[in-house]
Amino acid sequence: MSACARAAQIFSLIVAVTVCHGATTDAHPSGSGTAPVAIAVDPPTIDAFAAETASIQVAPEYNKPEQAELPRLAMLMPEQSTPREDYSSTSAEPFGLPTMPAIPSDVSAKWSELQSRLLAEKKVLAACRSDWSTCPVAGRRLLAIADLGRRHHGRALLGQINRAVNLSIRPMSDWAQYGVADYWATPLESLKSGAGDCEDYAIAKYVALREAGVATADLRLLIVRSIKERETHAVLAVRFAGEWQILDNRTLIMVNAEAARRYFPMFALDQNGVRTFITAVAGR
Numbered sequence: 057m058s059a060c061a062r063a064a065q066i067f068s069l070i071v072a073v074t075v076c077h078g079a080t081t082d083a084h085p086s087g088s089g090t091a092p093v094a095i096a097v098d099p100p101t102i103d104a105f106a107a108e109t110a111s112i113q114v115a116p117e118y119n120k121p122e123q124a125e126l127p128r129l130a131m132l133m134p135e136q137s138t139p140r141e142d143y144s145s146t147s148a149e150p151f152g153l154p155t156m157p158a159i160p161s162d163v164s165a166k167w168s169e170l171q172s173r174l175l176a177e178k179k180v181l182a183a184c185r186s187d188w189s190t191c192p193v194a195g196r197r198l199l200a201i202a203d204l205g206r207r208h209h210g211r212a213l214l215g216q217i218n219r220a221v222n223l224s225i226r227p228m229s230d231w232a233q234y235g236v237a238d239y240w241a242t243p244l245e246s247l248k249s250g251a252g253d254c255e256d257y258a259i260a261k262y263v264a265l266r267e268a269g270v271a272t273a274d275l276r277l278l279i280v281r282s283i284k285e286r287e288t289h290a291v292l293a294v295r296f297a298g299e300w301q302i303l304d305n306r307t308l309i310m311v312n313a314e315a316a317r318r319y320f321p322m323f324a325l326d327q328n329g330v331r332t333f334i335t336a337v338a339g340r
Contacts, residue, residue, distance in 0.1 A: 150276055150293040150300040150313040151321050155331035158323060170240045174263065177244050181267065194248040197224060198260070202267035211301070214294055215310060217268060218303040221260045225252045227305070255290035257305035262292055270294065272327040278302075281320035288322070 149155050177195075184191035184199055191199070201224070205217040228251035230239045243260040246252040252260070258277050266272060274295040282289040292303040293313055300313035321333040 149324060149331075149333075150278060150302075151316075151319075151333065151335075152314050153321060154334050155324055156334060158330040158332045170242070170259075173242050174259075177242050177263075180244065192244065192248075194244040197247045198243050198264060199267065202264045205264065205268035211296065211310065213268060213270075214265070214296060214301055214303065215308075217261060217264050218310060219308050221257055221264060222305055222308060224250070225257055225260065225305075226250060227253065229253055254305055258290045258292040258303075261303050265292075265294060275326065276300070277325040278319075278321065279323040279325075281322060283318050283320055289319070291319070293324075 180192070180195055181199060184195045188196070201217055201220040204220055205213045208216050225246050230236055230253060233239075233249065233251055240259065241249075241252055241256045243263045246256045246260050255277070262275055262277060265275060276293040276295075278291050278293050280289055280291060281287075289304075291305075293300045294303060295301075301310045302313050302316050302319070303310060321335060324331045324333065
């Protein structure tokens, strides 16, 4: 085993990360602190949903508990998806950096448990599409977001879903919402409560984009170190036209991953499992 690989393994075992926080800070130039509200939408009112979310104000940042820990990512079970034709599956990883498999840990069991809940919700969404009248409110909200994305193409599709999710969930720590240091909520849980922290936003976007037709091969859940805020953060990366775009709950503006210098990349999670960015050890 190379010295770099051994160092990366040690790093993945000892890294301690704090629960992310931060609202969508640049959504509204006025800086209003009014909290966003969740919107129940029927299929014929997608345009009204888009118009209403555009006017929703963003909640202020919540106070994160000191020394709370965000678990390292675990292995993700592969899923099948039909990719949209305008998405590539051949480019490099986000940030244009090499990765290596992360060491399996006890977090794997937790992530696998989340996958079972996501699978259950996938069945709920399928039932919703068959019979809208039996669909729970949170399911309608998620499908409305996905269908809004489907009405657009390319970057517009990504931007619509990024915006809709950001404005449908208000930032709240897991301590405040669940009474635990860290909990990975499913999209229906987050949209039902209307609250979540950074990984909850990323998970909701992951599922919404998948429902909108984006291939899982073009999606990455990323754990990064936010240099400005000096904390660990979760975002979603989406590959479009050979480039990775970052979708962040802190902003409505998407940026190319290689231009996102505010992030120090740590872990990448996709349908094949968890990998460590080598620069997380070697320096960027």
